[in-house]
Structures are given as C-alpha cells and as structure tokens.
Amino acid sequence: MLSTVLIANRGEIAIRIIRACRLLNIKTVVIFSEIDSSSLHVRMADEAFCLGNGSVQETYLNVEKIVQIAIKSNSDAIHPGYGFLSESAIFAEEVEKNGIIFIGPSPSILHKLGNKIEAKKMAKEVGIQTVPGSSGYINTTAEAENIANEIGYPIIIKAVFGGGGRGMEIVENPEALEISLMGCQTIADKFFGSKEVFIEKYIPSPRHVEIQFIADNFGNVIHIGDRECSIQRSYQKIIEEAPSFISARRRNSLGEKICDLAKNLEYRNAGTAEFLWKNNKLFFNEINPRIQVEHPVTEMVTGIDIVVQQLKIANNERLAYTQKDIRYSGHAFEFRINAEDPLKAFYPQSGKITSLNVPGGNEVRFDTFIYPNYELPNQYDSLIGKLIVRGENREDAIQKSRLALNELAISGLATNISLHKAIIETPEFQNRRITTDFLERNKINQILDHYEKLKLVALLKTHSLLKEKQEYDISKIQERKEDYNRWREQSKLEQQQGYL
Amino acid sequence: MKKKVKFRDREYIVEVLPNGEISIDGELFTADIKQGINSMYKVDVDGYTFTIEISNEDFIVDGEKTQFTIKPYIPVVGRKSSKTSKREVKISAPIPGKITKIFVKEGQKVSKDEELLILEAMKMRNRIFSPNNGKIRKIAIKENDSVEQDQLLLVIKP
Numbered sequence: 001m002l003s004t005v006l007i008a009n010r011g012e013i014a015i016r017i018i019r020a021c022r023l024l025n026i027k028t029v030v031i032f033s034e035i036d037s038s039s040l041h042v043r044m045a046d047e048a049f050c051l052g053n054g055s056v057q058e059t060y061l062n063v064e065k066i067v068q069i070a071i072k073s074n075s076d077a078i079h080p081g082y083g084f085l086s087e088s089a090i091f092a093e094e095v096e097k098n099g100i101i102f103i104g105p106s107p108s109i110l111h112k113l114g115n116k117i118e119a120k121k122m123a124k125e126v127g128i129q130t131v132p133g134s135s136g137y138i139n140t141t142a143e144a145e146n147i148a149n150e151i152g153y154p155i156i157i158k159a160v161f162g163g164g165g166r167g168m169e170i171v172e173n174p175e176a177l178e179i180s181l182m183g184c185q186t187i188a189d190k191f192f193g194s195k196e197v198f199i200e201k202y203i204p205s206p207r208h209v210e211i212q213f214i215a216d217n218f219g220n221v222i223h224i225g226d227r228e229c230s231i232q233r234s235y236q237k238i239i240e241e242a243p244s245f246i247s248a249r250r251r252n253s254l255g256e257k258i259c260d261l262a263k264n265l266e267y268r269n270a271g272t273a274e275f276l277w278k279n280n281k282l283f284f285n286e287i288n289p290r291i292q293v294e295h296p297v298t299e300m301v302t303g304i305d306i307v308v309q310q311l312k313i314a315n316n317e318r319l320a321y322t323q324k325d326i327r328y329s330g331h332a333f334e335f336r337i338n339a340e341d342p343l344k345a346f347y348p349q350s351g352k353i354t355s356l357n358v359p360g361g362n363e364v365r366f367d368t369f370i371y372p373n374y375e376l377p378n379q380y381d382s383l384i385g386k387l388i389v390r391g392e393n394r395e396d397a398i399q400k401s402r403l404a405l406n407e408l409a410i411s412g413l414a415t416n417i418s419l420h421k422a423i424i425e426t427p428e429f430q431n432r433r434i435t436t437d438f439l440e441r442n443k444i445n446q447i448l449d450h451y452e453k454l455k456l457v458a459l460l461k462t463h464s465l466l467k468e469k470q471e472y473d474i475s476k477i478q479e480r481k482e483d484y485n486r487w488r489e490q491s492k493l494e495q496q497q498g499y500l
Numbered sequence: 501m502k503k504k505v506k507f508r509d510r511e512y513i514v515e516v517l518p519n520g521e522i523s524i525d526g527e528l529f530t531a532d533i534k535q536g537i538n539s540m541y542k543v544d545v546d547g548y549t550f551t552i553e554i555s556n557e558d559f560i561v562d563g564e565k566t567q568f569t570i571k572p573y574i575p576v577v578g579r580k581s582s583k584t585s586k587r588e589v590k591i592s593a594p595i596p597g598k599i600t601k602i603f604v605k606e607g608q609k610v611s612k613d614e615e616l617l618i619l620e621a622m623k624m625r626n627r628i629f630s631p632n633n634g635k636i637r638k639i640a641i642k643e644n645d646s647v648e649q650d651q652l653l654l655v656i657k658p
Contacts, residue, residue, distance in 0.1 A: 343510075355565065357563040408563075410564065411564045411565040447622075450624055452508070452510075453525070454545045454548050455561055455566075456507050456514075457522050457524065457545045458531060458548075458550040459566065460505070460514065460522060461522070461531040461532075461533055461543050462533065462541050462543055462559065463570075466554070
C-alpha cells in the first residue's frame with residue numbers, strides 16, 4: 001500500500017482525503033499558505049508544510065514548491081483534490097517525472113480532456129450525442145457567421161480550454177456576433193492561455209446531469225450512477241442529488257457509453273461526464289477528470305467510498321467491483337454551505353466563526369473544515385461545508401434535509417443556509433421541476449425576504465415579552481420597597497409606643 | 501406606533517396592530533410565544549417555529565447570533581405637490597393572490613395611507629394602503645376573490 005500521500009489542497013476536500021487515507025493506514029502530508037495556518041487540515045494531518053505568504057500562484061498553485069515538499073516528505077503519491085492543480089497536465093507530468101504517483105488520470109489524458117473540442121470528438125466516436133456546433137476552432141467572424149447560420153441563434157461561444165463558467169459568451173442575434181467573438185477570444189487568452197474558441201448551439205435553461213465512473217490501471221471501468229446538479233447560482237452548483245431523474249435504462253446505456261469512452265482513452269482513476277438535458281435529449285458537455293465536490297451523494301446511494309477507491313487505484317489495485325455489483329439504494333442530497341449572503345448578490349463573507357451547531361442523526365453527514373473561533377480568510381472559495389443527507393426516497397430525503405438544515409447554525413458570518421431552506425420548500429423543487437435557471441425562475445429572493453421577516457417577527461415578539469417582564473419586575477421591586485417602608489414605619493411606631 | 505427596526509443591515513418599518521398582529525413593511529404576521537424556559541423561547545410565526553435564546557445582549561435565533569436596533573419611526577413629510585391630481589386612481593393587484601379582507605365600502609372617504617384591503621399570496625398577507633386622500637368610487641372585487649397580477653381592485657376619486 002501507499003505509505004504517504006501528499007494532499008495538494010485545502011478546505012473540506014483536504015479533510016475528506018485525510019479521512020480516506022486514515023482508513024487505509026496511509027500517512028498524510030498537507031500543504032498550507034500562511035493565512036491557512038489555523039485551518040483544520042493543518043491540525044489534522046500527520047505532517048504539514050507551509051507554502052509561505054503569497055498569492056494562490058505562489059502557494060497552492062506553485063507546482064515546483066509542492067513537488068519539492070512531496071520529495072522532502074517521502075510522499076509516494078499526490079492527491080490534488082478538486083480545483084487548484086487537479087486538472088493541470090503540467091503538474092501531473094512534473095509529479096510523475098519525479099517518480100511520484102499522481103492520483104488521477106495520466107498527464108496526456110488531462111491534456112486531451114482539457115481541450116473541449118477534443119473531448120466532444122471522443123464522445124461522438126462512442127455514439128454519445130453532443131451539442132450541435134463547430135467541429136473545430138473558430139478564428140474569424142466569417143467562420144462564426146457560417147456556423148451560426150447553420151445551427152441557428154442563440155449560440156454560445158466557448159473558450160476551448162475554458163471552465164468554471166468563465167470564457168463563455170451567449171449570442172442572441174447576428175449583430176452581436178463579432179463583438180462577442182472578440183470578447184471571448186480576449187478572455188480565453190487572458191485566463192486560459194489560449195485564444196482558441198468554438199461555437200455551440202445555446203441551450204437555454206437545461207438540466208445538468210452527470211455520470212460518475214471509476215477506472216483502474218488494468219482497463220476495467222465501471223459507472224456508479226448519475227447526479228442531478230441543476231440548482232446553481234452564477235454557474236456554481238449549490239444543490240446536487242442522486243439519482244437524477246433519467247430512467248434506469250437511460251442511465252445504464254449512457255453509463256456504458258461513458259465506460260467505452262474511458263476505455264478508448266485508457267482513462268484511469270475517478271471521473272465524471274457532464275450532460276445537458278433538454279426536451280428529453282441528453283447532450284454531452286465535458287469530462288471532469290478529478291474528484292468532484294458533489295461525490296458524496298453517489299457515495300450515499302451506492303455505499304462506495306470514492307476517495308478510498310481513488311487511493312486503491314493509485315496503489316495499482318484492481319477494481320473490487322464489477323458493473324453487476326453496483327446497486328443503488330435511496331436518494332441523497334448535498335447542500336453546499338457557502339459563506340456568502342444570498343440577499344446581497346451572494347457577496348462572499350469572511351471573519352470569525354463564533355459558534356457552530358452541526359446537525360446529526362441517521363444518514364446525515366456534514367463535511368466541513370470550520371470550527372468555533374476559526375477565522376475564515378477571504379482569499380479562497382466560499383464553500384465552508386457540505387450537508388449530505390440520505391433518505392429512503394426523494395420525499396424522505398427532503399424531510400430529513402429540512403430537519404438537518406434547521407439544526408445547522410453558523411454564527412459570525414452570513415451563509416446561504418436560509419437559501420437552501422427556501423429552495424426545498426418550493427413546489428417546483430418538490431415536484432422535480434429543476435433547471436439551471438431555478439433561482440431566477442422561482443423568485444427565490446422574495447421567499448428569502450419573507451423568511452427574514454418571519455425571523456424578525458420572532459425576535460420582536462421575544463423582545464416585547466422581555467420588556468413587559470422587565471417592567472413587571474420593576475413594579476414588584478417597588479411594591480417590596482413599599483412593604484419595607486411600611487414595616488419600618490410600623491416598627492418606629494412600636495418603638496415609640498414602647499417608650500411611652 | 502410605527503417603529504424603524506434595523507436587522508442585518510436592512511431597515512424595516514414595523515407596526516404592532518391593536519389585534520396583536522405585527523406588520524413589517526406592509527406584510528402581516530401573527531406571532532405567539534409557545535414556551536419560555538430560563539432564557540430560551542419557542543416562538544411560532546405563521547407556522548414556523550423559531551428557538552430564541554437570550555445571552556447577555558445577544559439574541560440567538562436557531563443557534564445563530566443576531567442583533568437588531570429599534571428606533572422610533574419619523575415619517576418623512578413631503579412638500580405638498582402643487583398640482584393635486586383630480587384624476588381617479590386605479591389600484592390593481594401587485595401580485596396574484598386572494599383578497600382576504602376589505603376594510604372599506606364604496607362611497608367611503610379614505611385618507612392617505614389608510615389600510616384598504618389584505619391580499620394574500622403564497623402565505624404572505626400583504627396590506628394595501630390608499631395612495632392619497634379621496635373617496636372610494638368603485639370596489640371591483642369582494643372578499644375571498646382570487647385575483648390575477650395587475651387586476652383592478654378598486655378606484656379612488658380624489
């Protein structure tokens with residue numbers, strides 16, 4: 001077995017990986033920026049190395065430094081988590097060059113999948129439907145016009161190496177085409193290091209569905225179910241669930257095709273294929289070659305610890321499961337708890353966590369890295385925890401989620417807990433009418449506003465009761481004083497009488 | 501008496517009505533303290549139960565520390581507009597919902613900011629006020645009617 005694993009990440013995913021390592025008796029090494037020195041992953045790991053004080057480029061994205069630490073700490077492998085360097089072919093290559101195992105696909109696969117056009121081509125080869133669009137890069141306005149006329153407006157221009165909701169331009173009409181193309185090329189060049197873009201038909205308000213798969217180093221690939229991730233705010237998922245609403249037959253046939261794709265690629269370790277679902281058609285979007293934030297919902301309905309599987313695959317073990325072994329049971333939700341104020345355009349929050357109540361109960365899981373008195377820095381992602389709940393069916397899971405969200409309380413900074421509470425109470429959510437524009441469509445802000453007022457009413461009611469009580473207490477004191485005075489008068493009188 | 505309450509960086513106009521209901525920015529709520537043990541209270545607001553704990557100066561709602569300040573509400577008295585419109589004012593439903601109460605009758609005189617009716621939508625009870633002084637010329641709906649958004653409710657003649 002691997003003896004030491006370096007975790008090149010922070011936050012809840014670093015904790016998640018530490019726990020999986022501990023299950024397999026693997027020593028853990030973590031890295032941290034100076035501002036993260038009181039972060040929980042530093043406290044929990046067996047060894048922690050400081051990356052100094054600096055920007056993300058100088059710390060969690062510093063390939064050279066991280067590889068040096070891996071060598072120094074005798075780490076056999078590096079787990080990149082999600083975000084940061086998890087999809088960097090350059091990082092994976094540097095890691096492997098130094099004889100260290102990269103827990104993820106090979107650098108060449110990372111490179112291939114980072115190119116969205118390449119990924120689409122590969123999906124087409126195994127018979128997966130893709131969004132209609134250009135088959136190659138688009139350089140000139142003339143090329144863009146041709147393809148736009150062919151597929152029809154609205155269209156979307158995307159950066160070939162883009163991701164995370166950035167480097168995308170929706171074009172509604174021919175007049176806006178030229179300027180959008182130039183804008184997208186500029187952004188692509190600036191953020192993704194390549195000005196290459198391509199064009200697709202824009203699909204408005206789809207559902208976001210994805211399929212998790214795992215592959216070992218011996219060509220065995222299985223898919224372990226689907227997830228529904230449509231509830232998003234500014235292209236960031238906030239609630240995910242498993243299974244999604246596609247039929248079991250569809251899940252299996254799509255899963256098989258994804259496994260074919262992975263086999264063709266000689267893919268290894270965990271991955272996720274993302275799809276857009278609209279009008280009963282599923283279009284391939286991309287493959288995320290890493291562990292995902294929402295992996296726990298799949299764990300809850302399959303019973304498979306995906307991070308443990310990642311470590312075992314990295315240890316050159318064969319998959320312990322065949323496709324036939326995979327059984328789905330129940331329904332699971334994940335609520336991303338973000339330090340952001342939904343009433344103020346999701347503005348990120350930072351500061352001291354003054355108190356924390358973590359929900360509990362059967363099949364309620366809270367993955368987090370915050371603790372009371374922890375000072376949350378403002379440099380990083382706003383994700384501070386993930387509430388994961390499993391129920392016998394969707395209704396049961398909603399009821400459990402409702403209770404768990406009510407128990408969860410974080411003081412010190414604004415969070416999106418009330419947003420989750422508002423979402424799960426809408427009939428649209430309960431009736432599975434969820435698409436990526438859910439928040440706008442359901443006027444969630446109005447509901448949040450109402451909820452805020454309910455809370456204020458409760459406060460005011462208590463406040464007025466206390467005031468009444470205070471006044472009552474004062475009047476009692478005055479009464480007592482009067483009694484005392486009367487008694488004093490009385491005794492005086494008695495004294496006088498005694499003298500007489 | 502109207503009060504101005506600041507709660508989480510937002511200001512609300514709060515009024516406790518004679519029947520005990522609490523109005524916040526024109527929305528009505530019924531609250532009831534179900535239980536108080538030491539300094540912990542269970543408060544029911546229109547079917548939602550909140551647990552409120554008081555420690556020192558802090559109010560802790562469902563485990564979350566919150567603060568609020570109460571100030572008297574001083575209405576801003578605008579200068580009288582030189583041209584008082586003599587035209588009829590049509591009041592229509594701002595949101596779809598159900599008319600649960602009508603406080604006025606046709607022909608009745610009303611003054612500015614007088615409560616006219618209550619429109620219930622998605623469990624929210626919204627109070628509709630008169631925008632100016634006048635006389636109710638027409639009431640186009642009756643209690644328990646369901647109304648669409650922008651549907652005419654009543655007409656006021658200055």
